[in-house]
Amino acid sequence: xxxVKQNSPxxxxxxxxxxxxxxxxxxxxxxxxxxxxxxPAEGPTFLISISSIKDKNxxxxxxxxxxxxxxxxxxxxxxxxxxxxxxYFCAATGTALIFGKGTTLSVSS
Amino acid sequence: xxxxxxxxxxxxxxxxxxxxxxxxxxxxxxSVSWYQQTPGQGLQFLFEYFSETQRNKGNFPGRFSGxxxxxxxxxxxxxxxxxGDSALYLCAxxxxxxxxxxxxxxxxxxxxxx
Numbered sequence: 651x652x653x654v655k656q657n658s659p660x661x662x663x664x665x666x667x668x669x670x671x672x673x674x675x676x677x678x679x680x681x682x683x684x685x686x687x688x689x690p691a692e693g694p695t696f697l698i699s700i701s702s703i704k705d706k707n708x709x710x711x712x713x714x715x716x717x718x719x720x721x722x723x724x725x726x727x728x729x730x731x732x733x734x735x736x737x738y739f740c741a742a743t744g745t746a747l748i749f750g751k752g753t754t755l756s757v758s759s
Numbered sequence: 760x761x762x763x764x765x766x767x768x769x770x771x772x773x774x775x776x777x778x779x780x781x782x783x784x785x786x787x788x789x790s791v792s793w794y795q796q797t798p799g800q801g802l803q804f805l806f807e808y809f810s811e812t813q814r815n816k817g818n819f820p821g822r823f824s825g826x827x828x829x830x831x832x833x834x835x836x837x838x839x840x841x842x843g844d845s846a847l848y849l850c851a852x853x854x855x856x857x858x859x860x861x862x863x864x865x866x867x868x869x870x871x872x873x
Contacts (some may be wrong), residue, residue, distance in 0.1 A: 656801075682860065693763070693849055693864030694802070739802065743860045746815045747792065747851075751801035 653677050654742050656750035665759045669727040673740030673750055676721065680742040685714060685725050688737045688752070697738075698725070730757045761786065763865035765850050771871045777838040780868045784831050784852030790814075791833040792862060793825060796847040805848075808833055837870075845872045 655674045663669045673683075681702045686694035700707040700714045700723070707714050713726045727734055735757045740750040764783040772778050784791050792815075793805040804817035808827035825835045831852070837844055847869050851862035 684861065686864075691866070693765075693851075693866045696861050696863065699861060741802075746804045746807060746817065747860055747862055748804065749794075749802040751799065 652750075653680075653744070654740055654748050654750040656738075656740055656753045658753050659751075660754045660756070662756045662758065663730045665732055665757055666729045669725075669730045669734065669755055669757065671725040671727075671738050671740075671753050671755065673723045673725075674721060675723075675742050677742070677744060678718075678721065680744055680748075682743040683714070683716060683723050684741045684743070684747070685712075686739045686741060686749075687734075688739060694739055727755075730755075732757050732759050763850055763852050763863055765848075765865035765868050767868060768866065769869045769871075771873060772840050773873050774840055774842060776840050777836065778840060778870060780835045780837075780848055780850075780870075782833045782835070782850030782852075782865060784833070784850075785854075785863055788852035788854050788863075789831055790853045790860075790862075791827055791831060792851045792853070793833070793835050794849045794851065795819075796849060796867070797845075802849065805835070840872045842872050845870060 684699040685697040688694040716723045737752045739752045766781045790809045792807040794802040807815040811827045822838045827833045847867045849867045851864045853862045
């Protein structure tokens with residue numbers, strides 16, 4: 651029973667365009683959400699987070715939106731760059747940090 | 760500040776053997792969590808240690824165990840290895856007790872069971 655779902659295994663975007671990665675969750679008790687980026691042969695790297703009391707958090711090219719009523723969050727990357735090509739994991743904090751299965755983003759130049 | 764260090768980076772074992780993986784957290788971090796990553800399964804939570812006590816445990820069999828030392832370093836042990844245990848094992852450390860749980864990951868230990 652997956653509590654955090656990333657329904658798109660992959661996403662392809664052209665350089666300079668917007669990348670939108672989506673994440674759904676089922677547990678309304680989650681109070682903190684995080685996005686991680688992972689390159690091959692490396693551990694995940696923290697990207698950006700959002701508290702459940704907010705609906706938006708921005709850090710440079712990265713913005714995370716939270717829609718609590720829909721139990722949905724999204725990560726926007728604008729503009730996308732080839733170096734953004736990686737696997738992106740959505741995670742939520744309950745008693746432990748619960749991860750989605752990841753979305754592989756490919757940004758072509 | 761040094762990041763999370765995991766050793767060894769790669770391991771090859773055979774079925775039935777046991778293995779111990781090591782994790783040194785970021786200095787000052789008292790929480791250490793372990794995850795298993797397999798293709799298509801994302802990161803699955805194994806357990807979390809805080810101040811030498813197991814605080815949380817995922818849905819893995821008892822063959823998977825861990826411990827944390829007084830200096831916050833942690834070890835994970837897998838006994839009676841099975842082929843399905845082949846995976847990337849990731850360790851993460853965090854500063855916060857609860858709530859804003861930003862975890863910082865090591866590069867992982869790639870375990871291959873033959």
